[in-house]
Amino acid sequence: MTFPDHDPTLPFSPAAIQAAATVIGAGGIVAVPTETVYGLAADATDANAVAHIYAAKGRPSFNPLIVHVPDLAAACGLAMFDADALALAEAFWPGPLTLVRPIKAGSGIASLVTAGLDTVAIRVPRHRAMQALLAASGRPLAAPSANASGGISPTRAAHVRASLGAGVPVLDDGATEAGLESTIVAGRTILRPGPITATMLATVLGSVEQGPQAPSIVTAPGQLASHYAPRKPLRLNAMAAEADEWLIGFGAVAGQDSLSANGDPVEAAARLFDALHRADASDYARLAVAPIPAEGIGEAINDRLRRAATR
Numbered sequence: 001m002t003f004p005d006h007d008p009t010l011p012f013s014p015a016a017i018q019a020a021a022t023v024i025g026a027g028g029i030v031a032v033p034t035e036t037v038y039g040l041a042a043d044a045t046d047a048n049a050v051a052h053i054y055a056a057k058g059r060p061s062f063n064p065l066i067v068h069v070p071d072l073a074a075a076c077g078l079a080m081f082d083a084d085a086l087a088l089a090e091a092f093w094p095g096p097l098t099l100v101r102p103i104k105a106g107s108g109i110a111s112l113v114t115a116g117l118d119t120v121a122i123r124v125p126r127h128r129a130m131q132a133l134l135a136a137s138g139r140p141l142a143a144p145s146a147n148a149s150g151g152i153s154p155t156r157a158a159h160v161r162a163s164l165g166a167g168v169p170v171l172d173d174g175a176t177e178a179g180l181e182s183t184i185v186a187g188r189t190i191l192r193p194g195p196i197t198a199t200m201l202a203t204v205l206g207s208v209e210q211g212p213q214a215p216s217i218v219t220a221p222g223q224l225a226s227h228y229a230p231r232k233p234l235r236l237n238a239m240a241a242e243a244d245e246w247l248i249g250f251g252a253v254a255g256q257d258s259l260s261a262n263g264d265p266v267e268a269a270a271r272l273f274d275a276l277h278r279a280d281a282s283d284y285a286r287l288a289v290a291p292i293p294a295e296g297i298g299e300a301i302n303d304r305l306r307r308a309a310t311r
Helices: 014-025 047-057 072-078 083-092 128-137 157-164 198-205 265-280 298-309
Strands: 009-011 030-033 038-043 066-068 097-102 119-123 170-172 183-186 189-192 245-249 286-289
Touching (some): 009 014, 014 038, 014 170, 030 128, 030 157, 038 047, 083 097, 157 170, 157 265, 245 265, 265 286
Parallel strands (some): 066 119, 097 183, 245 286
Antiparallel strands (some): 030 038, 097 119, 183 189
């Protein structure tokens, strides 16, 4: 099986995984779902393959990529893990947690993946499609979100196609589960909030701290001040829509769409990017979103919305 030329999309199956692995082995890129969002995968040891990711996304070369590996043993082959990192890996892998660790000499990871840093962002994903592709390709896979750089992250295959066009093969396994990118941690500092919350991390480490929202030096993915952004202006904490606005509601605040009518932040996280895609495709000139409580995963939702609203 190969990806069709007219619409290079294949539904998840063993044959589709093998077709995707063939593309990876030839130095190509494939969009593949994880439990967070769809990622744009390439062999992390092949600088030319990784360059195709940057070209497809229009991504700044100073913005590092996350490397996906099948298990902790593979991660330890690429990076150095201390007691804290091992404890987090054992508690939350496979799953939506990325650890920024010192890279090992001779790891083989292309310097383009790390943006020339001496650390690597690494994750063991849980999703069956990414795990199957890791097994079939036998390579660590660099995989940022499969969308144009700075745009809304994709939670469905259709989002990938709309953002990146007809030239990128897509492995379609339906909507993603979490709907938000992974939590990123370096040491005991949260560099990007996500599905693994500060409270969850603290149960393992005892204490954690939040890093700066827009650091002067980018050390991990998702730290740019403007990111995850729709094409149209976005107003935050809106209690009602103005005349030219598409309002994304939450809880008691109703709109043309809602992240969660009953105020469930986990449901809101899963629906966030899908709702932003629908809003951006509407006939309205501007977008607005209702207030989201900042507790728990709400912190990650608000992080994405602040960056989406920054221009």
